[in-house]
Amino acid sequence: MTKLLSAYQGVxxxxxxxxxxxxxxxxxxxxxxxxxxxxxxxxxxxxxxxxILLMRDVGLDAHWEVITGNSDFFSVTKKIHNGLQGFPVNxxxxxxxxxxxxxxxNAVRLRPILKEADLxxxxxxxxxxxxxxxxxxxxxxIWRAHIDVSRPARSVWRxxxxxxxxxxxxxxxxxxxxxxxxxxxxxxxxxxxxxSPKNMELDPEELxxxxxxxxxxxxxxxxxxxxxxxxxxxxxxxxxxxxxVRAIQPVQLVLAGGGATDDPEGKEVLDEVLEAAAxxxxxxxxxxxxxxxxxxxxxxxxxxIVIQKSTREGFxxxxxxxxxxxxxxIGGDTGGIRLQLVNYHTGFLVNTxxxxxxxxxxxxxxxxxxxxxxxxxxxxxxxxxxLTRQLREYLTLFHILxxxxxxxxxxx
Amino acid sequence: xxxxxxxxxxxxxxxxxxxxxxxxRELRERLATCGRNVLYHHFCETPLVPCFDNPDYSNDFAxxxxxxxxxxxxxxxxxxINPYIFPDLENLREQVLEVLDxxxxxxxxxxxxxxxxxxxxxxxxxxxxxxxxxxxxxxxxPEAIGKMSNGSIYYHFLEARRREPVGIDDFSAWLAGxxxxxxxxxxxxxxxxxxxxxxxLRDELVRxxxxxxxx
Numbered sequence: 001m002t003k004l005l006s007a008y009q010g011v012x013x014x015x016x017x018x019x020x021x022x023x024x025x026x027x028x029x030x031x032x033x034x035x036x037x038x039x040x041x042x043x044x045x046x047x048x049x050x051x052i053l054l055m056r057d058v059g060l061d062a063h064w065e066v067i068t069g070n071s072d073f074f075s076v077t078k079k080i081h082n083g084l085q086g087f088p089v090n091x092x093x094x095x096x097x098x099x100x101x102x103x104x105x106n107a108v109r110l111r112p113i114l115k116e117a118d119l120x121x122x123x124x125x126x127x128x129x130x131x132x133x134x135x136x137x138x139x140x141x142i143w144r145a146h147i148d149v150s151r152p153a154r155s156v157w158r159x160x161x162x163x164x165x166x167x168x169x170x171x172x173x174x175x176x177x178x179x180x181x182x183x184x185x186x187x188x189x190x191x192x193x194x195x196s197p198k199n200m201e202l203d204p205e206e207l208x209x210x211x212x213x214x215x216x217x218x219x220x221x222x223x224x225x226x227x228x229x230x231x232x233x234x235x236x237x238x239x240x241x242x243x244x245v246r247a248i249q250p251v252q253l254v255l256a257g258g259g260a261t262d263d264p265e266g267k268e269v270l271d272e273v274l275e276a277a278a279x280x281x282x283x284x285x286x287x288x289x290x291x292x293x294x295x296x297x298x299x300x301x302x303x304x305i306v307i308q309k310s311t312r313e314g315f316x317x318x319x320x321x322x323x324x325x326x327x328x329x330i331g332g333d334t335g336g337i338r339l340q341l342v343n344y345h346t347g348f349l350v351n352t353x354x355x356x357x358x359x360x361x362x363x364x365x366x367x368x369x370x371x372x373x374x375x376x377x378x379x380x381x382x383x384x385x386x387l388t389r390q391l392r393e394y395l396t397l398f399h400i401l402x403x404x405x406x407x408x409x410x411x412x
Numbered sequence: 413x414x415x416x417x418x419x420x421x422x423x424x425x426x427x428x429x430x431x432x433x434x435x436x437r438e439l440r441e442r443l444a445t446c447g448r449n450v451l452y453h454h455f456c457e458t459p460l461v462p463c464f465d466n467p468d469y470s471n472d473f474a475x476x477x478x479x480x481x482x483x484x485x486x487x488x489x490x491x492x493i494n495p496y497i498f499p500d501l502e503n504l505r506e507q508v509l510e511v512l513d514x515x516x517x518x519x520x521x522x523x524x525x526x527x528x529x530x531x532x533x534x535x536x537x538x539x540x541x542x543x544x545x546x547x548x549x550x551x552x553x554p555e556a557i558g559k560m561s562n563g564s565i566y567y568h569f570l571e572a573r574r575r576e577p578v579g580i581d582d583f584s585a586w587l588a589g590x591x592x593x594x595x596x597x598x599x600x601x602x603x604x605x606x607x608x609x610x611x612x613l614r615d616e617l618v619r620x621x622x623x624x625x626x627x
Contacts, residue, residue: 014559015561015562018543018561022541022543022544023422023539172427175432178427180429187424187425187534383562383611393422396423396424399539400424407537408449408452408535408537409537409539410538410539410540411540411541412539412541
């Protein structure tokens with residue numbers, strides 16, 4: 001598969017592409033190695049899929065390496081992951097030993113490429129131990145934390161800290177997600193790929209087909225929330241908001257998500273949602289397969305209003321996806337959703353089902369304003385939340401670290 | 413006068429090490445001692461940060477006062493501060509502290525935010541580079557501006573005011589070296605850039621210059 005920056009011409013302004021090429025040309029030939037723990041599945045792999053190709057296209061010698069490990073290792077790293085996000089976990093000395101051993105095994109394989117690289121980006125905690133195992137490294141090493149580590153389980157953070165404190169820099173998605181570390185911590189929010197199946201333009205025929213497939217009425221306003229069936233996404237709150245609106249005017253609701261059957265709590269939440277929706281033909285609860293990207297895309301495009309009524313959220317990239325499709329979004333007043341929604345401009349922040357219902361009714365009543373907000377929302381994403389911005393920030397970081405200068409302005 | 417050298421810049425935000433604040437008194441304390449780059453970032457670099465530009469106020473402190481402290485009076489007073497009129501960032505700091513002290517003397521309860529609404533102090537590193545593009549003469553400037561990235565617009569029209577000659581954008585400073593460009597210079601100085609995104613600002617500059625300086 002090839003992915004070239006020129007494919008984004010027309011989606012973003014020509015100056016955006018030109019700026020990326022200029023930044024890349026000054027790094028031509030520099031070797032960059034990204035390391036994570038999976039080639040497929042999950043947000044990090046999705047990012048690396050395009051980032052490696054685009055970094056190569058602008059002149060870098062970019063590589064993607066994946067660490068390998070047994071099930072014991074991934075059980076430990078799952079615990080670390082949960083602990084970093086604040087869930088109480090108990091990780092034994094033996095389990096930390098497994099973490100170290102698997103990192104050592106991977107270091108033996110990866111050391112030749114890592115020690116020669118000009119820049120190494122280690123994604124998340126799984127491969128973080130590689131730094132200490134490459135003492136003769138020549139380049140700059142960056143730890144990229146994709147998760148919220150602002151309130152970690154203390155015991156987990158205490159054990160992990162020696163592995164990450166030696167990096168030259170770290171990257172977090174937002175200030176709110178960071179932890180104090182003895183090196184510069186840069187902030188790079190996530191982004192969406194406007195050419196991916198989840199975000200690309202779709203033909204009207206495909207939208208009609210999805211509408212027909214799920215028995216959605218073409219003449220009734222449609223509310224859509226795309227999310228895992230997770231309590232923090234508050235699907236029951238969305239149903240409650242829908243019912244408050246439904247009492248006043250006809251409306252239909254789609255709650256679509258995937259993967260719930262693998263997760264005992266997800267199954268429980270899904271059952272509660274199905275029970276709450278039972279008997280109402282205008283509530284459509286859809287359990288979608290993990291690769292249903294185009295269906296999700298179509299549902300968001302068919303929506304009159306996109307909802308993301310989370311009570312706790314990381315960055316909340318589904319908000320960006322909704323905004324990119326020109327829809328105002330009603331989102332929970334939490335996490336990264338606050339960065340994306342401004343009342344009356346790109347959508348509304350709400351705290352309760354009642355608040356969500358009020359804003360849904362307001363937007364359905366003000367069609368012209370809804371359309372204007374949709375246009376503004378799309379332009380906001382074009383400016384700030386497409387992958388071109390994320391690539392630019394990585395290239396900027398590479399320049400900062402390569403310069404070796406500690407200054408607020410660097411001339412290259 | 414030589415040709416106009418078009419630079420571009422990109423910005424990357426980083427944490428500042430200054431602890432987050434939950435109320436107005438803490439904000440006052442931290443602002444009194446935070447680094448100059450922190451102050452500059454929250455007042456001037458917001459157009460380049462990936463976040464919705466607050467439609468009411470262009471500096472982060474005013475936006476926070478409004479949205480998280482719910483203090484409209486303070487937001488209005490902070491929001492009107494133009495950071496570019498101060499010869500030095502320390503003068504800007506003094507003015508901001510004056511506003512905060514005045515507000516603290518007026519309120520009976522110190523305005524505080526809800527959990528999750530705290531203010532995080534950040535700063536940024538800017539990478540600047542020569543694009544290789546030039547405007548050979550004033551009549552080529554509108555076309556050149558029309559092709560500039562947001563980073564170039566920021567660098568030449570906003571950030572320039574921090575550099576010598578202080579308080580003047582690069583376009584005006586360059587045009588002043590040519591005879592007969594007074595109308596353009598005067599027009600550029602009337603642009604109220606606080607309410608434009610960088611893309612809108614670029615379009616506005618092109619429009620102004622194409623109209624010969626007439627708004």
